[in-house]
Amino acid sequence: MAKDRCRDPHREGRVRCRIEIAWAPEVSAAPVTVGDVTVTPRARALVVRLPQGGFVWNRPTALTVQQAGATRRVPVVDVTRLLQLGLLALAAALAAARSPYAERR
Amino acid sequence: MTDSKAPTLEEAVALLDKAREQAATMLETIFAAAQPGAVYGQPVGADGYTVITAAEVTSGGGFGMGMGLGPPSRPDGRAAPPAEAPQPETRHTGGAGGLGGGGGAMGRPVAIITIGPDGVKVKPVVDVTKVALAGLTAWASMLGLLRARRRARNR
Numbered sequence: 001m002a003k004d005r006c007r008d009p010h011r012e013g014r015v016r017c018r019i020e021i022a023w024a025p026e027v028s029a030a031p032v033t034v035g036d037v038t039v040t041p042r043a044r045a046l047v048v049r050l051p052q053g054g055f056v057w058n059r060p061t062a063l064t065v066q067q068a069g070a071t072r073r074v075p076v077v078d079v080t081r082l083l084q085l086g087l088l089a090l091a092a093a094l095a096a097a098r099s100p101y102a103e104r105r
Numbered sequence: 106m107t108d109s110k111a112p113t114l115e116e117a118v119a120l121l122d123k124a125r126e127q128a129a130t131m132l133e134t135i136f137a138a139a140q141p142g143a144v145y146g147q148p149v150g151a152d153g154y155t156v157i158t159a160a161e162v163t164s165g166g167g168f169g170m171g172m173g174l175g176p177p178s179r180p181d182g183r184a185a186p187p188a189e190a191p192q193p194e195t196r197h198t199g200g201a202g203g204l205g206g207g208g209g210a211m212g213r214p215v216a217i218i219t220i221g222p223d224g225v226k227v228k229p230v231v232d233v234t235k236v237a238l239a240g241l242t243a244w245a246s247m248l249g250l251l252r253a254r255r256r257a258r259n260r
Contacts, residue, residue: 024139027140027141028141029141029142029144029145030142032148032155032157032220034148034150034155034220037220037224037225039157039218039220039225041141041144041145041157041159041218042141043141043144043145045138045139047136047139048165049136050167052128052167052168052169053132053165053166053167053168054132054135054136054165054166054167055163055164055165056135056136056138056139056162056163056164056165057161057162057163058138058139058140058141058143058144058161058162058163059144059161059162059215060144060145060159060160060161060215060216063218063225063227065225067224067225074225074227075227076159076215076216076218076227077216077227077229078161078215078216078229079229079230079231080213080215080229080230080231080232080235080236081161083231083236083239084235084236084239087236087239087240087243088239088243090243091243091244091246091247094247095246095247095250098250098251098254
């Protein structure tokens with residue numbers, strides 16, 4: 001009965017009753033060619049598979065630009081996320097600096 | 106007399122299995138957000154420039170189900186005590202089951218990619234509201250911490 005509850009209907013004979021958290025490898029989207037430039041967008045996803053649910057966080061990582069025989073990688077930076085994390089880090093650093101433990105030292 | 110419309114245990118389990126399969130199909134749709142095509146938009150061309158949007162995509166969901174059956178009925182129509190072992194062809198006096206689930210998806214623009222005569226450029230998209238909210242939260246937390254420390258010193 002317990003095995004029945006864990007059965008994955010999409011994988012015959014396989015049982016999934018555990019949590020799977022995995023960073024999927026960076027994958028490429030369809031390349032876009034404009035003139036002599038070919039741009040291949042790349043993305044990476046965090047996939048969390050639960051027995052009866054799941055979660056996906058997919059974000060762009062970089063572009064591969066091919067032009068005149070040369071290939072270069074252009075990163076896609078999430079400025080909003082960086083600013084949010086920066087503010088969080090600043091607040092944490094100020095809180096640590098003003099803590100009684102830090103003042104005693 | 107037994108009710109011929111009452112489901113057997115096997116029928117109820119088969120029904121739940123079907124519902125579980127449908128829920129798994131729904132989950133596979135959620136996991137489709139892990140494809141790179143979900144992050145990058147279709148290229149749009151105008152005035153010699155081609156623009157591609159890049160967004161962060163988050164999706165999630167889950168479901169749950171449960172089922173319960175009443176005690177098996179006796180041939181005289183009365184319910185048997187719970188301790189009695191169910192017979193293979195026994196009909197149950199009642200039961201209930203339920204299935205529920207939910208899910209959602211969210212997208213946030215991260216950058217705009219332009220391909221033009223001046224090359225390939227990645228222009229970041231800054232969500233001012235999110236940054237301002239993060240700043241306000243950090244400032245309010247610091248203020249609360251300082252007040253708490255002042256109060257502790259005055260005691």
